[in-house]
Amino acid sequence: MKKFVGPVIIGLVVILSIVIWWRYYFVFAEGVKAGNLNYFERKGFLFKTWEGRLVQDGFQSPNPGALQSNEFRFSASSDSVAVLLERSGGQFVELRYKEYLNPLPWRGASKYVVTEIVEIRDSGRNGLPIQ
Template identity: 30%
Template sequence: MSEFKQVVKAGTGKVFSWIKRFFLVLSLLGLVIGGGYLWVCNWTYSSGTRAGTLIKISRKGVVFKTYEGQLNLGGFRENADDGISGNIWEFSVWEEEVYRELQNYEGRQVKLHYREKYKSMPWQGDSNYFIEKVEPVK
């Protein structure tokens, strides 16, 4: 093999080695950043209760089926776009057992215990509020 071919072959090997290393580091960095993002988004921002009339509870979604609901908190809310509208609070439910319990209370006064996350992922639900427990209001 000529000297020129040996130099080209050695240089090509170094370039491919550098490219492999670059993409390996980039992939590991992406995994760490993605995992950190999911971890932070799952932190509980706040928790509490809300009471009102349960308007709707349903299972919806095209790819990810989630449980979604609406609670009428009473009163009215002023919107810049619509003027005055009802004070509706939207929430998501993780557990099927809680979803089934909510179905029994549709149209009735309930007290919902919730946790608010920083951000919900598409497979978790549409809102950042997740219901943990339901109590009927007497």
């Protein structure tokens, strides 16, 4: 009986590790979203994270015949990205993001995490890409 307890425990730990990685660290999708930055703030009780909302052009609704604003709620991955976004409220921004299956408290409240700013421009003028 003792011969089987060790391998079973090791197997359960390996399976649990794979499930945790899959649910919280596996990057499901990567992409770029663009729109007007509605708000961007640092919030949280225990873990302070950067959270924002991007309002995209057009309307999207899960129910036929209903109208709903097309919003993209996201978290920022680093302070360097956060500093630029903090100064870009109301402007048109283009953001590169990663989508995870589930959020983690220290990563942010959203499953979408912005990793890079592609472009910031004033709503009325052409902008230059961010380097």
